[in-house]
Amino acid sequence: MAALQTTPPSVSAAIAALVGIAIAGGLLGAIGSVVVRRLRNPVGKYRLLYAAVLFPYTLLAYAVFALTGVGAAFLTALPAAPDLVTGILTDFVTFLAAGSVWIISYLPTVRGIRDVRDVDLATGTSIWKMTRYVIGLSALLSVVLIPLQVGSIESSPLALAIGLAALVLGMLYAAPWLITVLRSTSTPTGGTADRVERLCDRASLNVRDVRILDTESEETANTLVRGPPNYRRLFVTSTFLDTFDDETATALLAIEAGQLRTHVFEVRVGTVLVAGISLIASVIGIGPRWPLLGLALGVILVGFWLVRRRVRAADEYAADQVGRMATADALTEYADLHSLEPTRRRFPNPLSIKVAFGDRIDRLRTANNL
Incomplete structure (x- = not known):
């Protein structure tokens, strides 16, 4: 500023x-x-x-x-x-x-x-x-x-940080419209619209409308749901619709629905904002420095742990919708398409906001065999 x-x-x-x-x-x-x-x-x-x-x-x-x-x-x-x-x-x-x-x-x-x-x-x-x-x-x-x-607001650094946090949250809720401005999108029509609606119904993913992101050259097959609770918009890449069959696409959309229900995105953003404001307050000397640093670290550890738990819970939700093996196979196909090697961790990384891809797949397959 x-x-x-x-x-x-x-x-x-x-x-x-x-x-x-x-x-x-x-x-x-x-x-x-x-x-x-x-x-x-x-x-x-x-x-x-x-x-x-x-x-x-x-x-x-x-x-x-x-x-x-x-x-x-x-x-x-x-x-x-x-x-x-x-x-x-x-x-x-x-x-x-x-x-x-x-x-x-x-x-x-x-x-x-x-x-x-x-x-x-x-x-x-x-x-x-x-x-x-x-x-x-x-x-x-x-x-x-x-x-x-x-x-x-700029007269107070802490108020500035809080004001910026409020603006970030506002932009996140306005994302359904902002993404259409910043990216090339189109509205599905005809058979494509019918297929997307059918896939969302099977995955129990409730959204108000859908936009397709053009990703032909990048070949990235992703989905994204953004917007306030009363206006959820699904963004799906063209590669996602062209590459995955209905079973795989339904499973991946079910994972997206599970992450919406477990509020994975909100917990991630909340963790980063609270930890960031605490860190800023500590650095600029508003309040006790070390307790604020400890608070920032504590928020990160607890918040990231909650995110990992909710990602696993979202996988469980998808497994309930389409089956454990179908969910595991969908994650495997996603990794193969993007040339990702499913990584595994013997011990979880407390500073990681993600669950290792291989661990997610193994958990679904192992539980299916119990």
Whole structure:
């Protein structure tokens, strides 16, 4: 936000900062891609590279740009404008700068993903889709943050954190409409609409409407349900409908229905928000530092444990709907399509928000044989 910035640097210094951070991100992505391709289960490791390395690096880049006023520096050549307009434009440029770092960091990994998954994923197409997403998300975040430009919430760091949390929750509930803006979607018609409705009925997945995400080149077969309780929208990829037969698709949709019933997504988001606010309060000195750090760690441990339990409960729900073996087979087919090796853990990782894929499959198959 604009109020977080110090005196903005010169345009040349802002360009140098952007280029330097972007080049470092590109090197990070290239080195990470080389390492990941040599590891076991490279597709899973690519996902970890994005979530644990490149995304945090992008957040760090945004923090640097926001605190040093890089966004404001790029606007110095524009005519004077009202403070509100200037603040919105500054936020947009700052988000766009951080987004460009993400794109450049992501670029070296496209070829690696294409090779390890053996898919026809054109680099230009992939980067264009990512660029469109970044531009749309930057504009959206700039508009969403308008209340922070006109209010006095920025005077309190803790109030700012809580305000941001409220905005995040608002965006999550508005996701059914936001995703259609940021991604290429279509409404199913004819036989496709009838099939999706039939699959949802068999899986006991209650949604208000459905949108199809175009993922032909990526060959990702995923489903996603977002929205408030009275307006659930199902997003299903075109690859999901084209690749899986009715039995497999029903089982995977039943897992999605189980995760809705056990509130997996809400627990994940709540855990991250509460832990993040506690951590911010500790770092900026609002309240006792060590107790707040302990609270953040405790929330993470308990929240992640709850998520893992609810993921297993969702699998059980799907097993009740379509059978244990059908659910296990569906998870296996999903892993095979995405070139994922089902991993297994002898002991659960307390800092993991997911259940190992192989453990989920084994649990379903073993219980079926008891």
